[in-house]
Amino acid sequence: MAKTALITGITGQDGSYLAELLLEQGYEVHGMVRRASTEKFDRIEHLRDKITLHQGDLLDQRSLVDTFRAAQPDEIYNLAAMSFVATSWVQPTLTAEFTGVGVTRVLEAMREVCPEARFYQASSSEMFGKVLEVPQTEDTPFYPRSPYGVAKAYGHFITVNYRESYDLHATSGILFNHESPRRGLEFVTRKITWHAAAIKLGQKKELRLGNLDAKRDWGYAKDYVEAMWLMLQQDKAEDYVIATNETHTVQECVEIAFDQAGLGSYEPYVVIDPAFVRPAEVDLLIGDPGKAERDLGWKPKTTFEELIRLMVDADLELLKQ
Numbered sequence: 001m002a003k004t005a006l007i008t009g010i011t012g013q014d015g016s017y018l019a020e021l022l023l024e025q026g027y028e029v030h031g032m033v034r035r036a037s038t039e040k041f042d043r044i045e046h047l048r049d050k051i052t053l054h055q056g057d058l059l060d061q062r063s064l065v066d067t068f069r070a071a072q073p074d075e076i077y078n079l080a081a082m083s084f085v086a087t088s089w090v091q092p093t094l095t096a097e098f099t100g101v102g103v104t105r106v107l108e109a110m111r112e113v114c115p116e117a118r119f120y121q122a123s124s125s126e127m128f129g130k131v132l133e134v135p136q137t138e139d140t141p142f143y144p145r146s147p148y149g150v151a152k153a154y155g156h157f158i159t160v161n162y163r164e165s166y167d168l169h170a171t172s173g174i175l176f177n178h179e180s181p182r183r184g185l186e187f188v189t190r191k192i193t194w195h196a197a198a199i200k201l202g203q204k205k206e207l208r209l210g211n212l213d214a215k216r217d218w219g220y221a222k223d224y225v226e227a228m229w230l231m232l233q234q235d236k237a238e239d240y241v242i243a244t245n246e247t248h249t250v251q252e253c254v255e256i257a258f259d260q261a262g263l264g265s266y267e268p269y270v271v272i273d274p275a276f277v278r279p280a281e282v283d284l285l286i287g288d289p290g291k292a293e294r295d296l297g298w299k300p301k302t303t304f305e306e307l308i309r310l311m312v313d314a315d316l317e318l319l320k321q
């Protein structure tokens, strides 16, 4: 019989790729969406007749329980969160509610309705924050550097705690940055690829950025949702780092994007703007996905350079329309 999956955050970058993957695997796919004055489901528009959507919000326990009752999931992927690090300084309490305590609400709904289901929590390399060890593994201590990172650390530990307290099949995937043409425009890679394309097409004149020296371990979102699914296919729930084991600076990203757009040097176009510099920065992330490779047989398939080039091509296509 087909398995049923429920995705919170199905309208986001990862939610849309994961829904595609699960549909390909023959799953019945349900998603939780929150109400807005205008419906914006661009990333899942092409899937609308294949999935079932339920209205709910991480802040509202009743809506979570009702969503779980209606979906009766075998697998729950908790991807919903306030996911933009910079905004977490502007809305720290809301970030804690959505990204932190929201995880407890989802776990409580699962305990009440479907304790036998398998649960995936979207944890983040932002929990590592300050560099204590390189490369970062499942055993590296956390020292988050933003209200977002702190909230994710709560979400991670409550997942571990519910696994240990109630014997739930609850897994935390510690995913490093992953990008795609569906990435939100405020995140640095997509901001860069979109602006490179817009400048090439004469639609923009400059690109304003903050810290060009920050180093991230960037992978392709399509590769990373496979790892989420693989984690829930294991008999025993454990936590896994998902990363490429390579790090690159924001500046390298700019250089590749401007080259792909056929603009040559980025220097005439890039303006350093203090408005995009964060109150506290995560200087260097590089993850060791060795455990995922050993236990899940997972490896990234797309290199950083391929990723940035494919994002520029997608933005050129988009902006030409």
Ligand code: NDP
Pocket (backbone or CB within 6 Å): 008, 009, 010, 011, 012, 013, 014, 015, 032, 033, 034, 056, 057, 058, 059, 078, 079, 080, 081, 082, 083, 084, 098, 122, 123, 124, 125, 174, 175, 176, 177, 178, 179, 184
């Ligand atoms: P997005 O920002 O693209 O998507 C976030 C999703 O969460 C959207 O569907 C959004 O809905 C939903 N959401 C936000 N707040 C609520 C709420 N209160 N109730 C219900 N739904 C809500 O994020 P990504 O797809 O990039 O990331 C998915 C998850 O993985 C997030 O938890 C993120 O923090 C985490 N993560 C992401 C990484 C990355 O590099 N992409 C790396 C590590 C972790 P709406 O469309 O209505 O805004």
Ligand code: GDR
Pocket (backbone or CB within 6 Å): 083, 084, 085, 086, 123, 124, 125, 126, 175, 176, 177, 178, 186, 187, 188, 189, 191, 208, 209, 210, 211, 212, 214, 215, 216, 250, 276, 277, 278, 281, 282
């Ligand atoms: P991050 O991603 O904070 O790592 O969180 P983001 O793309 O926002 O920033 C990456 C790095 O780029 C630097 N930077 C800028 N960032 C943005 N957004 N805009 C700029 O203009 C700019 N200039 C320089 C930042 O300072 C930072 O060092 C992402 C999110 O998806 C989280 O949800 C997820 O958990 C982590 O990745 C892993």
